[in-house]
Amino acid sequence: MPSSPPLHRHGAFSPLHGGGLRRSQFTYRQLSQLASSGTSNPLRVVAHVDLDGFYAQCEMVRLGLPKDKPLAVQQWQALIAVNYPAREWGIGRHCSVTEAKKLCPDLIAPHVATWREGDDKWAYRDDADANISTDKVSLDPYRLESRKILALVKDSLPAGLQRVEKAGIDEVFLDLSSQVHSILLERYPELKSPPPYDDPTERLPLPPISALDWQADALIDLDEEQETVDPDWDDVAILIGSEIVRDVRARVWNELDYTCSAGIASNKLLSKLGSAFKKPNQQTVVRNRAVGSFMSGFKITKLRNLGGKLGSQVVTTFETENVKDLFEVPLDTMKAKLGNDTGIWVHNTIRGIDNSEVNSRTQIKSMLSAKSFRPTINTPDQAVKWLRIFVADIYARLIEEGVLENKRRPRTINLHHRHGSQTRSRQGPIPQGKLLDEETLLDLAKDLLAQIISEGRVWPCSNLSLSVGGFEDGVKGNMGIDGFLVKGEEAEALRYAPGESRLASTEPDRPVKKRRVEDGGIQRFFARKPSADGNSVNGPEPSAGGETDLPSRPLGMPNLDLPVGQPSTSGFASAQAEHGLPDADLLACSRCKASFIDPDALQSHEDWHLAKDIQEAERVRPAFAERPPTPRSSSQKGQGASSKRGRGGKLEHGQSRLRFG
Ligand code: CTP
Ligand code: CA
Ligand code: CA
Helix, strand or coil, rough: CCCCCCCCCCCCCCCCCCCEEEEEEEEHHHHHHHHHHCHHHHHHCCEEEEEEEEHHHHHHHHCCCCCCCCCCEEEECCCECCCHHHHHCCCCCCHHHHHHHHHCCCEEECCCEEECCCCCCCCCCCCCHCCCCCEEECCCHHHHHHHHHHHHHHHHHHHHHCCEEEEEECCEEEECCHHHHHHHHHCCCCHHCCHHCCCCCCECCCCCCCCCCCCEEEEECCHHHHCCCCHHHHHHHHHHHHHHHHHHHHHHHHCCCCCCCEEEEEEEHHHHHHHCCCCCCCCCECCHHHHHHHHHHCCCHHCCCCCCHHHHHHHHHHHEEEHHHHCCCHHHHHHHHCCCHHHHHHHHHHHCCCCCCCCCCCCCEECCCCCCEEECCHHHHHHHHHHHHHHHHHHHHHHHCCCEEEEEECCCEEEEEEECCCEEEEEEEEECCCCCHHHHHHHHHHHHHHHHHCCCCCCCCEEEEEECCEEECCCCCCCCCCHHHCCHHHHHHHHHCCCCCCCCCCCCCCCCCCCCCCCCCCHCCCCCCCCCCCCCCCCCCCCCCCCCCCCCCCCCCCCCCCCCCCCCCCCCCCCCHHCCCCCCHHHHHCCCCCCCCCCCHHHHHHHHHHHHHHHHHCCCCCCCCCCCCCCCCCCCCCCCCCCCCCCHHHHCCCCCCCCCC
């Protein structure tokens, strides 16, 4: 069972040690461990920062528009981002451009940049919406802005104490614990004194303040009972966290012109709910003592990972839509009705408990570039033109990921092809040991295409998608849980069904890593099919009629239960054209940047991350000293960091060029 901080940390105070002085609930040990960002520390401070209407703001900045102008970003006839002034007119992502312009005739609706078949770079084009058959959306402009913002966020935090996790194109988690620790000691020098009797389990004195200045922060209301209790160190810690976040947001606004919203709390789950609580341009603080009342206000299906089938199952099982009512359900009942792991997870989640760590390592698992063709394409030449575009698109992202410096590189490449209802995919390893360049990737992609073509029944083709995956660090770092799992693309590329050709590999044979299979692990939690005992839920399922053309397992998910070497046939609904969904690269996983065409596939993928978190929480349970302490430094905001911008500097200035042979 994952260790879990108690929900209500602020109970009645007991007159403690020494002369009846009231003491803090927290110990000297907990305070000192704040420096090392332990994930189960009750003083922990985590923030989530999310840009408001991000793509829309990017366009506002690009076009130099005043902030009050209504703007929505157009992709073909759909809207993919809407700014807050436009939302006031009732415009949302569900609207078509025509509907939106009816609602607000002054709406500014730039079309996203596109790659164009036969052209050598992405560009903003006035006629893009009329060219769905020859254009492919490019999100490069937004990625570039995202990088700038991320660099500034990092630059705003002291170099030695920061822990920043990019959680999506427009959001980051910050574990502020060690910075907060150092500020606490500066502001309250009494905390530096050794504990009485040198006993770290002694409780701290209470903070010397009875009222905290939260400035403009949105504070989650407290239960009446909590209202009257004096602040303890967790309140002070979160207040300091909130000050840090206010400064970060001010810099993003002053230097880059973007507004964002933030949540400050004791973990990722709560901080993410907090950042969405009041938008735009606000920050919400969820104090520990407010967690119960905060969580009780949510509908079950509004919680992350409970929006899908698992959420519906919980609602049906306990006959309520409200988190509040679930507080009454004992853990044993949850486990009995939902299965052990799911039961524990739901029990914790509704109470705002989440011990997952803020992970500064890059978590990218795969990159996908795809296009559905309307009309279909009919010749190898056309297909190769699209492969060039996909490769350029992917390569630009690889540069961002540090492929040129050999920091991270993919091990496998994968091509999916659709002809009518028939889909095929071929994959192979990417030769290691020399610098990966665009030409090499293109040659590999063409090779895969040639294999598919050689089998016949290829034209007309209605969808092509190219992906790379199996990312590895050039420099070997810590192995996370992934080290115990066979990575998805890697697993597929390393194992071939009889008769499937394989690209020549120049790399030495590597032993295939053993997948960790355990009862009660991820497999059970999100098994594809209901297990015999009916416990497993919410797996990525084949869609009806097999009308899909991408792998059954979202990219980036370990191949947990696919028969070895079987070509995949379902899962991602492609068909974005039919469903009016954004182009292939528009649904990005907020955790690892894997891309999905279909929101359900993305949801399943995110569920998988969560299951992984649970498994990780179970694996690394020892509550303290999970990792070496972060080196302490007295550096102040903005002093050190200077995170280098401009790696792959050419891209910073705009476009990557395609070479047409
Ligand atoms: N996005 C998208 N398709 C989705 C979800 C998100 O294209 N299904 C894009 C949006 O255009 C958005 C960016 O990803 O600008 C970030 O998404 P999100 O944070 O969910 O929404 P925002 O548009 O930023 O709006 P908010 O202010 O609510 O965060
Ligand atoms: Ca956002
Ligand atoms: Ca977001």
